[in-house]
Amino acid sequence: MNVEPRLNDIISALRGAAHRVTAAKRAVASVLVERSDHSTADEITRAVQRLRPEVSPSTVYRILEEFETLQLVVHAHVGHGATVYHLAGTVHGHLVCTNCGSTIEIPARHFDLLSGDLMKTYGFTLDRHHVAIAGLCADCAGDAATR
Ligand SMILES: [Zn+2]
Ligand SMILES: [Zn+2]
Ligand SMILES: [Zn+2]
Structure with missing residues (x-):
């Protein structure tokens, strides 16, 4: 679907x-x-x-x-x-900022390379949607850099 x-x-x-x-x-x-x-x-x-x-x-x-x-x-x-x-319907991934908690929805194609590698090397099928990728958003990363 x-x-x-x-x-x-x-x-x-x-x-x-x-x-x-x-x-x-x-x-x-x-x-x-x-x-x-x-x-x-x-x-x-x-x-x-x-x-x-x-x-x-x-x-x-x-x-x-x-x-x-x-x-x-x-x-x-x-x-x-x-x-x-x-x-259900749109396949996408999520980024979440561990500092401010904001989430960004990203197109699933960003995972294509990783997904292909994981399949080839480990036979592992990546679920792009289920768990968000943690990190710092642009704003928070900027704040950290100027501190
Ligand atoms: Zn943030
Ligand atoms: Zn979602
Ligand atoms: Zn779950």
């Missing part, structure tokens, strides 16, 4: 997999479609509760896991912070 699923795609994927379509799932799906950025489960829960105050955080977690099983959603770990989620 190269295109991010939209709300209707998510609903039909649920139906196709014979999963129940609940109001809570609709709410989580529409929040994910609306938020194109990387969101923590807490952020998603807060947005869902604006639509459906009765949906509990644990329900949101369960739904996110279900969506991941159906490959509608992917998660990544950026820095020491919480896991972030977004719709």
Whole structure:
């Protein structure tokens, strides 16, 4: 899948997999479609509760896991912070600044060379998205250099 699923795609994927379509799932799906950025489960829960105050955080977690099983959603770990989620579809990598915590989304092609080398040498398949690469962003690196 190269295109991010939209709300209707998510609903039909649920139906196709014979999963129940609940109001809570609709709410989580529409929040994910609306938020194109990387969101923590807490952020998603807060947005869902604006639509459906009765949906509990644990329900949101369960739904996110279900969506991941159906490959509608992917998660990544950026820095020491919480896991972030977004719709599946675009393959990219993440850089995270260990000083200010900002994250930068980068095209997956930056990993092509490394990915090819790791495969050739170790037979290892790189997952470009799952874990962020840590370092210093340009601003923080600049500050460190002038200190
Ligand atoms: Zn993970
Ligand atoms: Zn920084
Ligand atoms: Zn991502």
